[in-house]
Amino acid sequence: xxxxxxxxxxxxxxxxxxxxxxxxxxxxxxxxxxxxxxxxxxxxxxxxxxxxxxxxxxxxxxxxxxxxxxxxxxxxxxxxxxxxxxxxxxxxxxxxxxxxxxxxxxxxxxxxxxxxxxxxxxxxxxxxxxxxxxxxxxxxxxxxxxxxxxxxxxxxxxxxxxxxxxxxxxxxxxxxxxxxxxxxxxxxxxxxxxxxxxxxxxxxxxxxxxxxxxxxxxxxxxxxxxxxxxxxxxxxxxxxxxxxxxxxxxxxxxxxxxxxxxxxxxxxxxxxxxxxxxxxxxxxxxxxxxxxxxxxxxxxx
Amino acid sequence: xxxxxxxxxxxxxxxxxxxxxxxxxxxxxxxxxxxxxxxxxxxxxxxxxxxxxxxxxxxxxxxxxxxxxxxxxxxxxxxxxxxxxxxxxxxxxxxxxxxxxxxxxxxxxxxxxxxxxxxxxxxxxxxxxxxxxxxxxxxxxxxxxxxxxxxxxxxxxxxxxxxxxxxxxxxxxxxxxxxxxxxxxxx
Numbered sequence: 001x002x003x004x005x006x007x008x009x010x011x012x013x014x015x016x017x018x019x020x021x022x023x024x025x026x027x028x029x030x031x032x033x034x035x036x037x038x039x040x041x042x043x044x045x046x047x048x049x050x051x052x053x054x055x056x057x058x059x060x061x062x063x064x065x066x067x068x069x070x071x072x073x074x075x076x077x078x079x080x081x082x083x084x085x086x087x088x089x090x091x092x093x094x095x096x097x098x099x100x101x102x103x104x105x106x107x108x109x110x111x112x113x114x115x116x117x118x119x120x121x122x123x124x125x126x127x128x129x130x131x132x133x134x135x136x137x138x139x140x141x142x143x144x145x146x147x148x149x150x151x152x153x154x155x156x157x158x159x160x161x162x163x164x165x166x167x168x169x170x171x172x173x174x175x176x177x178x179x180x181x182x183x184x185x186x187x188x189x190x191x192x193x194x195x196x197x198x199x200x201x202x203x204x205x206x207x208x209x210x211x212x213x214x215x216x217x218x219x220x221x222x223x224x225x226x227x228x229x230x231x232x233x234x235x236x237x238x239x240x241x242x243x244x245x246x247x248x249x250x251x252x253x254x255x256x257x258x259x260x261x262x263x264x265x266x267x268x269x270x271x272x273x274x275x276x277x278x279x280x281x282x283x284x285x286x287x288x289x290x291x292x293x294x295x296x297x298x299x300x301x
Numbered sequence: 302x303x304x305x306x307x308x309x310x311x312x313x314x315x316x317x318x319x320x321x322x323x324x325x326x327x328x329x330x331x332x333x334x335x336x337x338x339x340x341x342x343x344x345x346x347x348x349x350x351x352x353x354x355x356x357x358x359x360x361x362x363x364x365x366x367x368x369x370x371x372x373x374x375x376x377x378x379x380x381x382x383x384x385x386x387x388x389x390x391x392x393x394x395x396x397x398x399x400x401x402x403x404x405x406x407x408x409x410x411x412x413x414x415x416x417x418x419x420x421x422x423x424x425x426x427x428x429x430x431x432x433x434x435x436x437x438x439x440x441x442x443x444x445x446x447x448x449x450x451x452x453x454x455x456x457x458x459x460x461x462x463x464x465x466x467x468x469x470x471x472x473x474x475x476x477x478x479x480x481x482x483x484x485x486x487x488x
Contacts, residue, residue: 011430012450016345019354
């Protein structure tokens with residue numbers, strides 16, 4: 001009987017997978033009358049989440065980013081440089097952007113034809129995401145396309161917590177180039193449920209992941225080491241949640257599709273004052289081996 | 302930047318468990334969120350019952366469209382998923398009923414995923430298993446899909462199909478018995 005049940009699971013799984021995640025269209029408020037196939041936005045979150053288990057992270061992601069030409073991501077403040085409209089020999093006066101929100105400052109500088117470089121600093125007195133220092137100062141005359149360096153407050157340090165029942169959503173990643181930085185890999189030997197501590201590199205995020213001990217224990221005892229194709233992204237998360245910071249959201253988790261048990265994995269979108277593209281934080285781990293990575297994924301034009 | 306190093310969960314877990322789900326602003330937004338989270342799974346479930354993706358998508362879209370029109374009826378997100386499952390299963394039943402009627406009028410529909418013409422599904426054995434499943438009575442098929450595709454417990458299946466648990470387990474064992482007989486004969 002067990003063999004039959006396995007065959008059923010296999011057949012159902014294979015049939016179900018003929019519905020590709022990217023082929024299911026968006027929610028329509030009216031019932032459909034015809035069965036015309038919709039052009040669906042491509043959800044790349046699945047690809048991202050899947051790829052990360054494997055090793056060819058950068059190559060596949062770059063390919064994914066290149067393929068998908070539609071951009072409807074929540075990439076915050078995607079400011080389009082209007083620099084091309086400005087004559088190339090002109091001299092510009094650097095506008096005052098200190099105190100502005102970073103995205104606004106970036107948009108302002110882009111609009112007059114300046115380029116931007118950013119750095120950050122932990123300052124508890126300034127609002128996170130606001131420009132503390134600009135260099136050159138406002139009023140300075142610079143050539144078009146000069147680089148203005150902005151120092152952006154990253155606010156006081158923030159703790160992220162992973163816990164059960166996260167809201168999640170799918171995103172369409174914009175056709176940006178992708179860089180992935182593996183910030184830290186970890187291997188835990190102290191047992192399940194121990195926290196994963198991470199102290200931010202270059203001031204982007206500080207993350208502290210704490211997993212649900214009981215849930216992880218169950219996952220650990222039941223998740224067998226399967227190859228990558230054994231996992232599918234399911235847009236539903238049981239054991240992970242990110243709280244405590246607006247603009248930060250779990251987008252997808254890796255889940256064992258047979259047992260529906262999530263790995264310690266999350267793809268988190270966060271707004272960063274440091275980038276005008278979309279930013280993702282990837283936390284991926286395997287409870288069986290208690291190994292994993294934390295990586296940032298930045299998408300830029 | 303403060304260097305935080307590794308923290309143990311002992312102190313922080315209680316805080317995590319008391320965290321609340323961020324409020325969802327409107328029913329429409331809740332619905333959109335539900336759709337984003339569950340549309341794919343529901344379409345796949347519907348596919349297993351009706352056989353082709355176009356119809357499966359229609360069923361799921363219609364379920365959400367009805368919910369949308371119903372407006373503020375859906376307040377408890379915990380109950381939403383079981384409700385959606387039930388609604389999708391019912392939607393699939395209506396489609397199959399309509400198809401039986403249409404069959405009399407010779408209206409063709411897309412070849413189902415388990416047919417030989419459907420090149421999308423690789424593997425003879427899978428096709429044989431699925432074909433055998435489609436020859437089962439409707440409820441048995443639904444029980445199998447909910448149990449072996451979604452991996453639901455018998456109690457959850459009973460809730461989704463709005464039948465008793467006894468009915469679920471008897472349907473399941475009858476279905477498995479029938480499949481075992483049929484598949485052994487074939488192979």
